[in-house]
Amino acid sequence: MVWQPLLEVLYVLLLTAVCGRIIYDTNNTAKTLAYLLLVVFVPVGGMVFYFFFGINYRKRTLYNKKIVDDYDLWQRVKKEMYERSVVAYQQATDADRPDKRLVRYLVKEMSPLTAGNAVTLLTNGEEKFPAVLNALEAAREHIHIEYYIYENDNIGRAIKEVLIRKAGEGVKIRFIYDDFGSRSIRHSIAKQLRAAGVETFPFFRITFMALASRLNYRNHRKIIIVDGEKGFVGGINVSDRYINNGGQRGSYWRDTHLMIEGPGVAYLQYLFIGDWNFCSGQKIQNVRQYFPDYKLVERPGDKVVQIAASGPDSAHPTILYSLLFALHQAEDEILITTPYLIPDQSIMDAIVVAALGGVTVKVLVPAITDSKLVGWAARSYYESLLSAGVKLYAYQKGFIHAKTMVVDRKLAIVGTANMDYRSFDLNFEVNALVYDTSLATSLATVFENDLNDATEIDPTEWVRRSISSRLPEKIARLVSPLL
The missing domain is CATH 3.30.870.10 (Endonuclease Chain A)
Incomplete structure (x- = not known):
């Protein structure tokens, strides 16, 4: 064919350009080599995969804005929390005193060390979801929820009903769901929550035209904060699959979660507010009200807690x-x-x-x-x-x-x-x-x-x-x- 040599030349030029883009854009050596292998040995399909999954066209502009918002937020609360890190380290018993290098590193990353926490270990949905429902029912001022997977099933609807009822009682509720992991609730639970007065936003909304840049960089966090005093974090999403009720062998899901009460919740709150400012386009005002003065709150326990968090917006992994x-x-x-x-x-x-x-x-x-x-x-x-x-x-x-x-x-x-x-x-x-x-x-x-x-x-x-x-x-x- 007359066109075949020309097409081959164009393909080689395109392949060279894509390889150059991969080398320039990807800092991780292993990932760079993997993408290069993919585009070279999987003709056309490798390049399509790279442009769909390997590039984040908006990372610099969108996430830089989020970093600025988070940094500005943190200036309002970090001094007190930094001071508490020193106190928390001194208060820890010899047996429980953490490695100073790890503590210093996380404090440098703006995550304070906190003492005086109660921490409950929750295994599987059978233990997590009753504790979550009880905490939500007891909310007085606000509830903040952020999930990667939230499904329109029995437990998803049960939590939704509590949120709607608490919103009717005047509790301020903010709800973030990942637009990819929780796509099943876009046109059901998310709409119902909004109609009931629950502020609800997807994290990094996905549309067909933006699919290429938004299947990566998802919000995989699972966070609940109630009144700034009680928090949940761990691996369990909101889904019936995590509740093991005697089903067939092989359908059993083993997972682990924590319920934290005390000042350790503060950094979870900070993370949520930063994510909220980003995905909602809002900027929460009077942010100090969401961080209780733990000097005035009785110590709920004796556990020393620190939170590690990272993502595409982090300066370091x-x-x-x-x-x-x-x-x-x-x-x-x-x-x-x-x-x-x-x-x-x-x-x-x-x-x-x-x-x-x-x-x-x-x-x-x-x-x-x-x-x-x-x-x-x-x-x-x-x-x-x-x-x-x-x-x-x-x-x-x-x-x-x-x-x-x-x-x-x-x-x-x-x-x-x-x-x-x-x-x-x-x-x-x-x-x-x-x-x-x-x-x-x-x-x-x-x-x-x-x-x-x-x-x-x-x-x-x-x-x-x-x-x-x-x-x-x-x-x-x-x-x-x-x-």
């Missing part, structure tokens, strides 16, 4: 760095639960170094994931971990969705961040760090109970698997930075 600090401080034991184990090289190295240094490292992952490609990519890391002495367990009872870590039974981490590139780089996430031996021991007990429903992966058998089993994992590993 705060959650990634906080996990690295936690891993490096381990002396005896690390217990990790994650549904998606696709660590970047720094996390991988930290886990391997800890295991080689004599730290007992146990990692619990799902036996079956909700994505074959993600499962293959995750399993590609197992051999290196097993050879370093890490003990890997595959959860058999159902799907384990919890994102937790216990270090030396002194530090407990529960949050929304998976141990993967997406959580560290692409999504808005939040983790709670509790420096407390009793809570860390309780979370370790939950981990040990989960091992009763898991099978340990034998290192010898793992390396003897057939080439046909291992080849898809090796291939998936090449694109793991994109998952």
Whole structure:
């Protein structure tokens, strides 16, 4: 054909331009190489994938505005909270006193250390949702809710009814739902809440024309704040799937959440207000009313809490760095639960170094994931971990969705961040760090109970698997930075 040589030349020029764009625009070396492999070896389709999922056309303009709003907000409340960080560190008992480097880092990232908290460990929806409904019913002044997945099902409608009723009683309610994760409620619950006077906004609205730039950079946080005094954070979305009511084996969902009461809620409130200012186009006035004066409030407990949060608006990958600090401080034991184990090289190295240094490292992952490609990519890391002495367990009872870590039974981490590139780089996430031996021991007990429903992966058998089993994992590993 006459046109074929010309088309080939145009394609090569286009491919060269796209490769140049990838190299210029992508700072992560592993991700850069993955995208380059994709566009070179998957003709046309690789470039389409990159332009749909790899580029955020508005990141600089939109998120820079959010950073400014957040910084301006924080100037109003940070002085008092910084002062409290020093007091909280001094008040912690020797057994519970946190690693100073980790504390200093998170304080530098504007997350204060707080003492005098009550923290309740909630496993699965059976424990979380009754506690949430009770807290919402008791609200006097305001309720702030922010979720990645909120579904139009029984629990979604039950919470909606409480919100509508509390709005009718004069409680100020603000509701943020991720426009991708919660797309099922756009034309149902979201509309009903707005009609009842609940201020409701999607985070980073998706339209067909903007699809290319908005499937990444989602709000993966799950936050509830009631009256600035009680907060919820963890891995459990609003969905009936998290409530295990005797269904068939395999439909069981294991997840973990926290209820925090006390000054530790303040940073969750700060995160919510920053996200609200961004997605609503508003700027909340008289913001100080949403941060109680904890000098006048009786201490609800004795737990020391700090919050780690990060996203595309962060100057640094705060959650990634906080996990690295936690891993490096381990002396005896690390217990990790994650549904998606696709660590970047720094996390991988930290886990391997800890295991080689004599730290007992146990990692619990799902036996079956909700994505074959993600499962293959995750399993590609197992051999290196097993050879370093890490003990890997595959959860058999159902799907384990919890994102937790216990270090030396002194530090407990529960949050929304998976141990993967997406959580560290692409999504808005939040983790709670509790420096407390009793809570860390309780979370370790939950981990040990989960091992009763898991099978340990034998290192010898793992390396003897057939080439046909291992080849898809090796291939998936090449694109793991994109998952």
